[in-house]
Amino acid sequence: MITAEQKPIEEIIEYIAPYDRILLVGCNECVTVCAAGGRKEVGLLASALHLHSLKQGKTVDIKEITLERQCDPEYVEELVSLIDSADAILSMACGCGVQTIAGRYKDKPVYPAVNTKFMGASESQGIWAERCKGCGDCLLGVTGGVCPVARCSKQLMNGPCGGTSNGQCEISPDTDCAWRLIWERLKALGMEKRYIEVMVAKDWRPAGGGGPRRIVREDLT
Amino acid sequence: MGNFEPEIVGLCCHYCAYTAADMAGSKRISYPSNVKIIRVPCTGKVDAIHLMKALEKGADGVFVAGCLEGDCHFKNGNTRAAKRVVYVKNYIESLGFEPERVAMYNISAGMGERFAQIAGEFTEQIKALGPNPVKNIKSNHQAAGQ
Ligand code: SF4
């Protein structure tokens, strides 16, 4: 999933300070699962903003709505009937959702209420960790299912580096060395030969080095 | 400020604090009438939004009272609630409110005296803080709207 975290409340307050009527829009997908911008968090942020403005002696009109997916035009269309009653939109979706709204409602200012962090997986309740950088040419088939792009701090294709220590990455004792994990997996699978083979330099064009990426599926358009 | 009588919401677990409050009543141990009790099936059911809404609607203080540590009827509802209380304390502090307006307590069903003591202590704590600042503004706005 795409993970996100709520922005510092001070930053959000500053964004919306000039407006009296806010449309606060959550998203039912990734940001709901990582507890950053689903219906629950929309309610909590609305409550916080109400408390803040009441303390300043004002009231602010906040309409709460959580869309099925904010990165899909057909769901963003659902805001049509609400848009005129808002001076600004505050989005709790990832950056993809914020931009979909900005592209559709061109005359309304849109502000992000979360910081989009990374593509990751849940390690346990309340803990998420980066797993993929969307490099466009997945290597997991040759690295035993452990990603060296997202999980090796140096994005080495032939690791580990000299900094690996007791199986942990030199950046922090809390970070597993990706190449230690790769080696352990390949060994467990009896695929040590893969590890011996030198990987050629990675082509970073599909990873975004060639500019913004798109997928066009002619069969679906 | 001298005659300020705070409104306090106590979210009490059915298996412990609620029963303790009941026991305080049946033992004729008095505790401040400022505390309005809401019974919850487990403090693990209490979410940050419930604490926030209580403050938003004008409560001067809100506390969560769950079972003693390790004694939760549903295993760890009380420890989860304690974490949410800390989260809300930090959240309201960043909004300029005193974190002491929100509290977590752990008591058992048999502790009627302790419940009364907690209710008294928390009421005094909130009296010392003064009214929830949103309260007057809310009532002014309502009056203006009428
Ligand atoms: S190799 Fe590329 S696509 Fe595969 S998990 Fe890593 S970053 Fe993602």
Ligand code: SF4
């Ligand atoms: S210690 Fe391991 S994960 Fe860290 S940079 Fe070196 S090879 Fe990569």
